């Protein structure tokens with residue numbers, strides 16, 4: 001045995017997730033485990049659903065955390081809503097859109113892809129044209145906050161177009177929930193999934209999901225059985241539903257749910273719109289520092305996602321070496337580019353509890369110092385002044 005008791009090194013997490021977990025959440029996780037059908041636990045589950053509805057801005061009864069990471073939230077939506085043969089229009093402008101296509105195929109559906117360049121928002125006109133050309137489509141799916149590129153698409157507009165063509169909608173809000181505007185009921189989103197480890201400041205491993213009545217009607221009216229036992233909402237609802245008698249489906253991750261409850265209480269204390277504003281404010285401060293270092297953001301300003309900043313790697317700089325040195329010398333994690341952006345960008349996250357001034361100052365100071373050390377002109381003092389000015393408003 002080389003690790004008698006694992007003690008993780010001290011890190012600052014400014015990659016694409018997980019983000020720094022708030023100490024209050026870590027403290028909640030360490031509380032004693034109780035039975036997952038204990039009345040005290042069931043009462044906490046009920047409150048957890050209320051808190052999730054508040055975070056999603058929705059009254060949807062079917063709102064709960066799936067006991068698995070964001071990918072299981074994605075799979076829950078597709079496996080329950082797609083019936084074999086369904087035509088599903090998927091907007092792809094990054095890695096997670098491509099995963100949606102794979103989910104459609106595995107659920108027996110026929111994907112129709114609306115492709116946009118990585119680093120740009122989904123084009124609503126292209127979606128409209130595609131739906132005109134595919135009158136029988138049943139569903140439209142897209143990623144609101146593409147973590148692979150740092151792009152935010154106009155979810156309200158895309159949902160409205162989908163509905164005009166008679167389609168239900170699946171929205172990936174893994175990186176947007178708690179970090180930028182998301183209004184399930186006002187925008188009439190039919191099905192939405194997220195993850196606990198991003199703007200909720202919680203540990204990885206839980207996937208909040210929410211389904212409206214239209215989505216529920218499609219699930220209840222399925223002609224074929226859902227192809228997954230674990231993710232079949234008809235069964236999961238027996239445990240997470242509102243009936244007095246809850247039935248065993250699986251053993252819930254009890255302590256992880258204490259953590260999510262704490263994270264959502266904190267979000268409510270802060271105020272959802274204040275949390276969105278904080279993510280935006282801190283993005284502007286980071287941007288000021290990065291630009292003063294001579295770095296460029298990949299995404300056009302109007303399409304940027306405040307909580308995930310894709311930064312172009314300057315010519316001649318070894319991007320992997322910079323990331324490795326940030327981790328070794330400063331305990332700071334930032335993300336690499338994915339797919340076609342591999343080697344071309346760094347992804348700097350300001351997600352949840354990571355979205356705070358101390359992290360921005362550390363990141364700009366460390367990146368500037370390293371780039372200078374590697375012979376790249378990076379005026380670190382000036383960049384820190386810019387961050388301070390932006391933070392001061």
Ligand SMILES: Cc1ncc(COP(=O)(O)O)c(C=O)c1O
Pocket residue numbers: 016017069070071072074096143145146147148172174175195204205
């Ligand atoms: C937009 C998006 N969708 C889905 C996922 C998958 O979530 P998880 O890694 O928790 O399974 C992620 C994870 O980063 C994501 O950013």
